[in-house]
Amino acid sequence: MPTTMDEVVDFISQLPTATQVAKVQEAAARRLRVIDKEAFAGIQNGSRARITDDLRPAVLRRLSGTVLNRNRTGSRAGFLLDEESTRRLREDPRNKYRIPADTERFQLPGNGVPVTCLELIEN
Secondary structure (H helix, E strand, O other): OOOOOOHHHHHHHHHHHHHHHHHOOOOOHHHHHHHHHHHHOOOOOOOEEOOOOOOOOOOHHHOOEEEEEOOOOOOOOEEEHHHHHHHHHHHHHHHOOOOOOOOOOEEOOOOEHHHHHHEEOOO
């Protein structure tokens, strides 16, 4: 008979030491990393994607473009905006990025967009 979630929670709540609870926490964190990696495996270099409403700053939400290389852990990726999104960002009064008028596609600076804030779109 499989263990229920209530049984797991009850078991954890009865652990007598912080060390034992920390071991459970570390195991849960490892499992979450695997789940995230599997969920976002399709977001690869060259994929077309849209930034979700979860990203801050809000001025970047719903912009689309091309995924560039992911970082070492796979949690973030460089992002090159398409022409329309580059124009929208350039014209948005909330924009803090300097985008020259002759730039057709703007690469977002910094250490990349969290892959959890990207959704794949059709080419």
